[in-house]
Amino acid sequence: MNNGGYGFSYLQRDAGTRASSMGGAYTAIVNEPTGLFYNPAGVAFLPDQSTITTSVNNLGLGRSHATLAWGESISETVGIGFGINSFNSGAFQGTDIRGNSTQELQDWQYSFNLALAYMKDNVSIGISAKYLKQNLFGSDINSQGIALDIGTRFDLFEMVSIGMSVQNLASVKINREFDERSGVLETIPWSVRAGLAMEFGLNEKYISRRSPETGKLEQIYMPPTEYILISLDAVQYQFDANPQFQLGIEALPDERIALRAGFTIMGFDDDDYQFLPMTNWGAGVSFRPSFEFLPFGLFLDYTVAREYVINSGISHNIGFMLEF
Numbered sequence: 001m002n003n004g005g006y007g008f009s010y011l012q013r014d015a016g017t018r019a020s021s022m023g024g025a026y027t028a029i030v031n032e033p034t035g036l037f038y039n040p041a042g043v044a045f046l047p048d049q050s051t052i053t054t055s056v057n058n059l060g061l062g063r064s065h066a067t068l069a070w071g072e073s074i075s076e077t078v079g080i081g082f083g084i085n086s087f088n089s090g091a092f093q094g095t096d097i098r099g100n101s102t103q104e105l106q107d108w109q110y111s112f113n114l115a116l117a118y119m120k121d122n123v124s125i126g127i128s129a130k131y132l133k134q135n136l137f138g139s140d141i142n143s144q145g146i147a148l149d150i151g152t153r154f155d156l157f158e159m160v161s162i163g164m165s166v167q168n169l170a171s172v173k174i175n176r177e178f179d180e181r182s183g184v185l186e187t188i189p190w191s192v193r194a195g196l197a198m199e200f201g202l203n204e205k206y207i208s209r210r211s212p213e214t215g216k217l218e219q220i221y222m223p224p225t226e227y228i229l230i231s232l233d234a235v236q237y238q239f240d241a242n243p244q245f246q247l248g249i250e251a252l253p254d255e256r257i258a259l260r261a262g263f264t265i266m267g268f269d270d271d272d273y274q275f276l277p278m279t280n281w282g283a284g285v286s287f288r289p290s291f292e293f294l295p296f297g298l299f300l301d302y303t304v305a306r307e308y309v310i311n312s313g314i315s316h317n318i319g320f321m322l323e324f
Contacts, residue, residue, distance in 0.1 A: 021260035
């Protein structure tokens with residue numbers, strides 16, 4: 001990826017444990033609130049109950065990447081979601097132009113996302129408005145701005161989903177406190193995503209039920225609780241010469257556990273565009289323990305993923321999801 005040196009580049013990191021474990025191939029899935037960070041159109045497909053997801057990714061060297069998202073359908077055609085996406089650099093030593101040590105600094109960046117989507121006949125369109133903020137603690141430098149994501153998603157044949165989105169249509173203002181004249185505008189690199197997802201049910205079935213209105217037998221489709229999900233994304237970043245292609249797989253051999261993996265099929269390793277660059281990959285597991293005394297459904301997630309700047313080359317991401 002050739003977007004180094006631009007503000008808010010953390011927005012191009014995979015957000016959430018599920019998406020990270022699937023290598024970021026998430027544009028067409030988006031059936032839980034974290035999906036609004038990839039395609040806001042997905043919130044129209046959420047159930048009519050509140051769902052909350054959160055994750056914390058330990059990136060090493062004191063850095064962390066955290067997300068919090070909520071969403072639900074508020075009618076048969078409208079869904080809404082809210083998310084917070086944040087990055088913290090940890091403390092580091094500042095220097096002046098001569099290389100002399102100055103004060104200790106810490107960079108904290110975050111975005112507040114509000115997503116709204118409308119769906120009709122299994123086709124949805126959505127928009128997400130973002131408020132972006134950055135504080136370089138220990139200095140008088142900060143920045144803020146507003147960004148937009150737009151997207152669409154539709155289903156085919158009850159097993160294929162297609163999603164597309166354009167992200168980070170925005171610019172931010174970088175300024176110094178008490179001196180508004182020093183403010184400069186900086187563009188955030190945009191990205192375009194297109195995704196395809198296919199679900200293969202392992203225990204789907206139809207049940208017969210007699211209609212209370214007509215008295216005739218009806219076949220009712222029961223969605224599978226055990227399945228294999230395969231997703232493929234193409235992502236074009238503004239300053240990359242070629243798109244990246246990402247593959248993700250999720251398998252539920254039992255409704256209480258999910259196994260996931262994902263990686264970049266075609267992408268950049270430094271400036272070389274190549275097959276299987278192994279610069280972005282992830283793997284994870286999700287558990288759904290059965291606690292009858294809890295008033296909500298609970299999912300526990302753990303993911304390992306590729307991380308560039310630490311010796312181990314691996315980051316650890318934990319998260320959970322609540323369904324009320």
